[in-house]
Amino acid sequence: MLMELFYNITKNKWLTDCKQPLVFGKNNLPILYEEDSSGVAFKVKRNKNKVGPVIAILTSKEGRQDFYGNRSTFKKIHHQLQQTGGILFVMTPEGYQGEEIDGFLFIEGEWRKACLPLPDIIYNRVASYRAEEKLDEIRKMALQNAIPLYNPHFFNKWETYKQLLQNDLCKDYLPDTMVMDDFRKFTDWIEKYQTLIVKPVLSNRGNGVYLVKKNINHIEVTSNKVKNKYSSYGEAWEALKSKLHAQTVIIQKHIALKQYLNRPYDLRILVQRVKEHWGVTGIGVRWAGQGSVTTHVPQGGSILPFETVSSGIDRQEIQKLAIQIANQLELAYGYLCEFSIDLGVDEANQLWIFEINSKPMQFDEPHIQGKALQTLIQCFYEDTGF
Numbered sequence: 001m002l003m004e005l006f007y008n009i010t011k012n013k014w015l016t017d018c019k020q021p022l023v024f025g026k027n028n029l030p031i032l033y034e035e036d037s038s039g040v041a042f043k044v045k046r047n048k049n050k051v052g053p054v055i056a057i058l059t060s061k062e063g064r065q066d067f068y069g070n071r072s073t074f075k076k077i078h079h080q081l082q083q084t085g086g087i088l089f090v091m092t093p094e095g096y097q098g099e100e101i102d103g104f105l106f107i108e109g110e111w112r113k114a115c116l117p118l119p120d121i122i123y124n125r126v127a128s129y130r131a132e133e134k135l136d137e138i139r140k141m142a143l144q145n146a147i148p149l150y151n152p153h154f155f156n157k158w159e160t161y162k163q164l165l166q167n168d169l170c171k172d173y174l175p176d177t178m179v180m181d182d183f184r185k186f187t188d189w190i191e192k193y194q195t196l197i198v199k200p201v202l203s204n205r206g207n208g209v210y211l212v213k214k215n216i217n218h219i220e221v222t223s224n225k226v227k228n229k230y231s232s233y234g235e236a237w238e239a240l241k242s243k244l245h246a247q248t249v250i251i252q253k254h255i256a257l258k259q260y261l262n263r264p265y266d267l268r269i270l271v272q273r274v275k276e277h278w279g280v281t282g283i284g285v286r287w288a289g290q291g292s293v294t295t296h297v298p299q300g301g302s303i304l305p306f307e308t309v310s311s312g313i314d315r316q317e318i319q320k321l322a323i324q325i326a327n328q329l330e331l332a333y334g335y336l337c338e339f340s341i342d343l344g345v346d347e348a349n350q351l352w353i354f355e356i357n358s359k360p361m362q363f364d365e366p367h368i369q370g371k372a373l374q375t376l377i378q379c380f381y382e383d384t385g386f
Helices: 073-085 136-144 157-165 181-192 233-244 315-333 364-384
Strands: 002-008 013-016 040-049 050-052 055-060 087-091 101-105 112-119 121-124 177-179 195-200 208-212 219-222 227-230 249-253 263-274 277-287 302-304 338-345 353-357
Touching: 002 263, 013 177, 040 073, 040 157, 040 227, 055 073, 055 101, 055 112, 073 087, 073 101, 073 364, 087 112, 121 315, 157 177, 157 249, 157 315, 157 353, 181 208, 181 233, 219 233, 233 263, 263 315, 277 315, 277 364, 315 338, 315 353, 315 364
Parallel strands: 055 087, 055 121
Antiparallel strands: 002 013, 002 040, 040 050, 087 101, 101 112, 177 249, 195 208, 195 249, 208 219, 219 227, 263 277, 263 338, 277 302, 338 353
């Protein structure tokens, strides 16, 4: 059943014109009754004396006065949730005040400060690794109050690789991978595979990725921006160390991807959960820019319709693999809601797991992004009992 709550900006209070006592939020804060309630109306669902759900998008400030994040996506979630009932607000760790949260509501076309209860769900969209290190209090609050925390943390590429290696199905889709922590490993792997991918264990959007290739007279190191040649393994090793600034790095056997018009492409698989059931929401295609090492759009890549390259790709195989990945990751990381897979396809149509992303970027394909938001909101309702 849908009803309205009112947020009075002047009083900084939530009000209801319903005479029956109502509560909201995970901590069941009471809502003040006023016969002539006035303020900004929010549609909510009602379950006995509780209304909601109250959903918090967790992000960080990153130097701003309010918050940093993809406001366009946040706004879409707000509007879609309001159509069917529910309150969405944005919070940062600094806004947590015990039994209440100083957050931001979307009111009259802008995000405005407001006082909220503890949310029924926290949707983690903190965008940087550094900011995520400051979430201990939020994690503690979520644990103590049994609040589902979607996307609990970024995935470390090496730790995720080791987890998937334990799964009998997933391990067959993993290219050989190792931590690059000494010169001997580096040289042994170049000799073994001739061409390697080097990337930090904590990075996204194709940042910090290098292609290392052994040629007859030199070692070639290519990024999305520049190609360098080195006369020895030692020179290449020192150059990579200086570029990667003491980050923990993995080396991975290079997989020669299928190409479209002489440029490689790979797949982005969005995987989401409703109740206990995991499924593939959509399959996007990312097409590398001319001379690029990665296919990521921020690094010069572009999108292709899946139908352009779908010949020979088994959708059922992708679905089965996605479910196995989800089950394995939940064993390791606990409660998840969504993730995306960077999936390579070689000339033999063999699928390869390159990366798992715990906080999928917005998909550029409208039909995928639209379905993703619908599935996410369905998950909100299922997990909160509304």
